Amino acid sequence: PKTEWEVIKNENLSVAEMFTGYAMILAAIPAIAGFIGRSLIGVTVPFIGTTFKIPIGSGLVWAVLYYLLSLGGVYVIALIMDALAPSFGASKNLTASLKVAIFSSTAAWIAGIFSLLPILSILSIVGLYSLYLLYLGMKIVKDAPEDKLIGYYVVLLILTIVVYVLVGVIVGAVALSGYAMTGAI
Numbered sequence: 001p002k003t004e005w006e007v008i009k010n011e012n013l014s015v016a017e018m019f020t021g022y023a024m025i026l027a028a029i030p031a032i033a034g035f036i037g038r039s040l041i042g043v044t045v046p047f048i049g050t051t052f053k054i055p056i057g058s059g060l061v062w063a064v065l066y067y068l069l070s071l072g073g074v075y076v077i078a079l080i081m082d083a084l085a086p087s088f089g090a091s092k093n094l095t096a097s098l099k100v101a102i103f104s105s106t107a108a109w110i111a112g113i114f115s116l117l118p119i120l121s122i123l124s125i126v127g128l129y130s131l132y133l134l135y136l137g138m139k140i141v142k143d144a145p146e147d148k149l150i151g152y153y154v155v156l157l158i159l160t161i162v163v164y165v166l167v168g169v170i171v172g173a174v175a176l177s178g179y180a181m182t183g184a185i
Contacts, residue, residue, distance in 0.1 A: 030112020
């Protein structure tokens, strides 16, 4: 990944190219796999053996909302990364921040394929490799100085967790509220 970050740093990519040619494609993996896994295959409750499926309508709402908010979350993370950059001696450049936010998400998006079979969802943990990619991207693409890189990374990591917890709460509240209202829960 170190040499690839150098290539990414020097590529002349527009925001539209990064989103349409990369982020919009990869962000669809966990959304589609999650929909199939939760609504078509179903989730089996351990030790009980009961399988339940989220209704198709609620599953579609979940998938679309998760997809859109995942893309929005990447953009928000890039905005935060860029806003924090001067405080940590890194270069302030929104395009560079978007490169880091989008391309470091690759492992997490690809790991979303494990949602296809809910029993394998635990394997999505391999998506944590994105955290390492984020660190390298901040170091190479954002030109964060070594002495401030760890602080910059930790602050951004905490804020990234907050962003994605909010995404999960919003998606769950909106998509599953209709499911709960039907008395299915």
